[in-house]
Amino acid sequence: MSSWTAGAAAPIDAARTSSDRRHINRLGLLVGLGGITMLFAAFTSAYIVRSGGGDWAALELPPVLWMSTALIAASSLTLELARRAFQRGSLPSFRSWSAATAALGTGFLASQYAAWLSLNAAGIYLQSHPKSSFFFVLTGVHAVHLLAGVVALLALFGLAAAGRLVPGRSDAPTLTAIYWHFVGGLWIYLLAVLSLLG
Amino acid sequence: MEHEKQGFVSKYIFSFDHKMIGKQYFTLAMSMGFIGGILAVLIRLQLGFPSQPWPFLENLFPVGMASGIMTPEFYVSLFTMHGTIMVFFLLSLLPVSGFGNFLIPLQIGARDMAFPFLNMLSFWTVVPGAIIIIISFFVEGGAAASGWTAYPPLSAIRSAIPGSDAGQTLWLVGMIFFVASFTMGGLNFVVTILNLRTKGLRMMRMPLTTWAQFVVGILGLLSFPALAAGALLLTFDRSLGTSFFLPAGIFIGDTLMPHEGGTPLLWQHLFWFLGHPEVYIIMLPAMGFTSDILATFCRRPIFGYRSMVYAIMAIGTLSFLVWGHHMFVSGMSPFLGSLFVVTTLAIAIPSAVKAFNWLFTIARARIQFTSASLFGLGVVSLFVTGGLTGIFLGTNAVDIQLHDTYFVVGHFHFIMAGAGLFGAFGAVYYWYPKMFGRMLSERLGKIHFWITFVAYYAVFFPMHYLGVSGMMRRIYDPNVYEYLQPLQPVNLFITISAFVLFAGQLIFIYNYFASMRTGAPATANPWNAAGLEWSTPPHPGHGNWEGEIPPAHRWPYDYSEPGKKRDFTPQWEA
Numbered sequence: 191m192s193s194w195t196a197g198a199a200a201p202i203d204a205a206r207t208s209s210d211r212r213h214i215n216r217l218g219l220l221v222g223l224g225g226i227t228m229l230f231a232a233f234t235s236a237y238i239v240r241s242g243g244g245d246w247a248a249l250e251l252p253p254v255l256w257m258s259t260a261l262i263a264a265s266s267l268t269l270e271l272a273r274r275a276f277q278r279g280s281l282p283s284f285r286s287w288s289a290a291t292a293a294l295g296t297g298f299l300a301s302q303y304a305a306w307l308s309l310n311a312a313g314i315y316l317q318s319h320p321k322s323s324f325f326f327v328l329t330g331v332h333a334v335h336l337l338a339g340v341v342a343l344l345a346l347f348g349l350a351a352a353g354r355l356v357p358g359r360s361d362a363p364t365l366t367a368i369y370w371h372f373v374g375g376l377w378i379y380l381l382a383v384l385s386l387l388g
Numbered sequence: 389m390e391h392e393k394q395g396f397v398s399k400y401i402f403s404f405d406h407k408m409i410g411k412q413y414f415t416l417a418m419s420m421g422f423i424g425g426i427l428a429v430l431i432r433l434q435l436g437f438p439s440q441p442w443p444f445l446e447n448l449f450p451v452g453m454a455s456g457i458m459t460p461e462f463y464v465s466l467f468t469m470h471g472t473i474m475v476f477f478l479l480s481l482l483p484v485s486g487f488g489n490f491l492i493p494l495q496i497g498a499r500d501m502a503f504p505f506l507n508m509l510s511f512w513t514v515v516p517g518a519i520i521i522i523i524s525f526f527v528e529g530g531a532a533a534s535g536w537t538a539y540p541p542l543s544a545i546r547s548a549i550p551g552s553d554a555g556q557t558l559w560l561v562g563m564i565f566f567v568a569s570f571t572m573g574g575l576n577f578v579v580t581i582l583n584l585r586t587k588g589l590r591m592m593r594m595p596l597t598t599w600a601q602f603v604v605g606i607l608g609l610l611s612f613p614a615l616a617a618g619a620l621l622l623t624f625d626r627s628l629g630t631s632f633f634l635p636a637g638i639f640i641g642d643t644l645m646p647h648e649g650g651t652p653l654l655w656q657h658l659f660w661f662l663g664h665p666e667v668y669i670i671m672l673p674a675m676g677f678t679s680d681i682l683a684t685f686c687r688r689p690i691f692g693y694r695s696m697v698y699a700i701m702a703i704g705t706l707s708f709l710v711w712g713h714h715m716f717v718s719g720m721s722p723f724l725g726s727l728f729v730v731t732t733l734a735i736a737i738p739s740a741v742k743a744f745n746w747l748f749t750i751a752r753a754r755i756q757f758t759s760a761s762l763f764g765l766g767v768v769s770l771f772v773t774g775g776l777t778g779i780f781l782g783t784n785a786v787d788i789q790l791h792d793t794y795f796v797v798g799h800f801h802f803i804m805a806g807a808g809l810f811g812a813f814g815a816v817y818y819w820y821p822k823m824f825g826r827m828l829s830e831r832l833g834k835i836h837f838w839i840t841f842v843a844y845y846a847v848f849f850p851m852h853y854l855g856v857s858g859m860m861r862r863i864y865d866p867n868v869y870e871y872l873q874p875l876q877p878v879n880l881f882i883t884i885s886a887f888v889l890f891a892g893q894l895i896f897i898y899n900y901f902a903s904m905r906t907g908a909p910a911t912a913n914p915w916n917a918a919g920l921e922w923s924t925p926p927h928p929g930h931g932n933w934e935g936e937i938p939p940a941h942r943w944p945y946d947y948s949e950p951g952k953k954r955d956f957t958p959q960w961e962a
Contacts (some may be wrong), residue, residue, distance in 0.1 A: 214583045217578075218503060218579045221579060228609070228614065232613055236618075243651065245649030246649070320630075
């Protein structure tokens with residue numbers, strides 16, 4: 191009885207095996223992506239409702255957005271190459287491809303900032319009209335999510351440098367890649383909303 | 389073992405143990421609930437004794453109760469913050485975050501949640517949210533005053549009323565913390581339940597409490613992001629000059645606001661897309677607790693287990709399709725309104741399935757009247773009362789008459805607040821032995837139940853009559869209208885009953901804290917219950933089971949099987 195009440199317990203084995211743990215982490219990520227999807231679904235429905243207002247005005251999207259699109263597409267490609275290099279066990283190749291991805295992602299953020307500046311230069315600001323408001327909000331919230339991806343890549347890079355990423359055991363590169371591809375797809379979706387709806 | 393050496397900080401503060409995190413949520417939710425209760429007492433003080441001076445209160449609230457008389461601005465802040473605190477920080481945190489964390493691993497046979505670190509993080513994300521909400525009472529202009537629904541333009545224009553300024557800003561910041569915490573928690577619930585069930589515990593063998601928490605996790609993940617989106621857009625409207633929710637032509641005093649083109653209804657849609665699922669986020673766990681408690685104390689298998697599971701799923705699904713019934717008077721197309729009537733009344737079907745299944749579980753059973761089972765029966769009573777008035781409000785033709793009257797206040801205090809609260813109380817009485825290794829005082833528990841039950845009906849039942857008689861929901865002083873003056877005795881009766889209701893809760897708080905030290909030591913399974921959580925030691929440590937995790941050989945409701953010597957067969961026995 192006393193050993194029952196002493197609070198002693200077996201070691202935590204919630205992560206029973208590494209394949210269980212992998213499944214748990216991936217499911218957790220997918221469920222989290224479901225939450226992010228709902229966030230942007232809510233923004234989209236607000237966008238559609240608001241675009242019915244009398245003061246809705248068209249907005250010429252800055253051409254630099256095509257560069258954003260090219261950068262983010264390329265970054266998904268390089269991250270996929272990094273992930274495959276990791277699975278092959280080639281850590282140097284993994285490090286260079288993931289560094290390239292982080293650079294492309296940073297380039298994407300810079301091109302988004304350039305798009306904001308070019309709108310400002312044309313006299314269009316957040317509060318100018320409803321479509322410009324949505325443009326800044328949607329690109330801003332998306333950029334925050336992409337920034338989180340860049341941070342994840344840097345963490346991955348640090349783990350690899352510290353020798354704590356083990357090919358065949360660590361799933362972090364795949365998790366990061368799933369998130370990254372999702373955020374990339376999200377950009378294509380937002381571009382479609384901004385150019386096709388209203 | 390390693391965790392025995394844990395210091396105070398890692399054991400009690402930044403703990404990864406789901407049970408400790410659950411208890412941390414209890415403490416936070418009960419503290420917030422106590423504050424929310426005091427706000428309710430102040431609201432009733434004004435309605436029972438309109439504009440009467442209470443000089444001693446001036447010391448506590450020098451602005452809101454200057455010279456002892458409550459100002460209208462303070463009254464508006466009071467009901468805004470009462471609703472916010474009770475809905476989010478008591479009724480969501482206690483049954484979902486508190487009991488969800490505490491019970492899910494115990495009931496499914498897991499050592500901990502799937503993501504213990506995320507779990508700790510989600511608790512420590514909601515704490516600053518709660519602190520910010522409380523602090524907002526003490527900023528200039530006082531706390532937010534646009535109702536718990538934060539409708540623009542009142543919530544969107546900083547100069548609209550005193551509470552629209554700093555108070556509303558802090559409200560939004562606090563809510564963003566809450567949403568972040570709650571979605572992290574929901575993610576953890578879903579992944580844990582899908583992945584960490586012990587051997588033999590098929591989904592269709594899970595206790596209904598865990599089923600409810602599973603659906604609640606999904607609801608939270610899908611609905612709270614809509615509030616996050618709305619809160620972000622509202623913040624932009626407030627501070628950065630956008631016009632998402634603000635139309636042209638709004639005057640504050642003599643000043644024309646620069647906004648144009650926005651629509652306040654957009655906020656209502658975004659808010660209620662969260663707001664209605666939120667009602668079921670509160671209700672479903674209470675339904676789960678009630679099912680588990682009634683089966684144990686009726687010594688009967690829960691009636692219609694499968695239909696209970698399907699009803700939980702149906703309620704969860706339908707909860708996303710009914711938000712428009714909060715907006716019948718917003719000028720929506722009558723055709724759209726009729727669609728929302730149909731989906732709303734459709735919820736009555738799975739709800740009735742649950743109510744009838746409880747009644748069939750109770751019928752002809754030899755009920756053991758414990759504090760827990762009394763509160764379980766209380767849930768059934770409040771749920772039926774509140775459900776029936778829901779049919780009135782869910783029908784747009786009737787709702788247009790009753791909207792924003794005390795009928796609505798009575799209705800939701802029965803079904804969502806009351807049933808949710810009684811479910812949480814029942815759960816505390818039932819699972820307390822597992823939480824602290826000691827029993828609560830049954831004598832105090834029963835006194836607590838009867839005071840709460842009688843006073844609850846005394847407070848909220850007459851509100852339906854007030855509402856039908858035309859008393860407005862947010863009115864500061866009903867006596868300004870001649871036709872409401874004859875109702876003053878009813879308001880006085882409600883106020884006195886509310887004081888009794890509040891005082892009754894002090895018994896519970898005393899029982900809860902005193903029993904941690906003085907309660908009778910609990911055995912591992914004091915109620916002879918069949919669920920897996922009762923196979924743990926009386927006061928389980930981190931990891932929950934000392935040896936192997938027991939497998940589940942059956943569902944958790946094997947009571948009074950014919951031909952067996954014992955009147956229950958635990959889930960973990962072959």
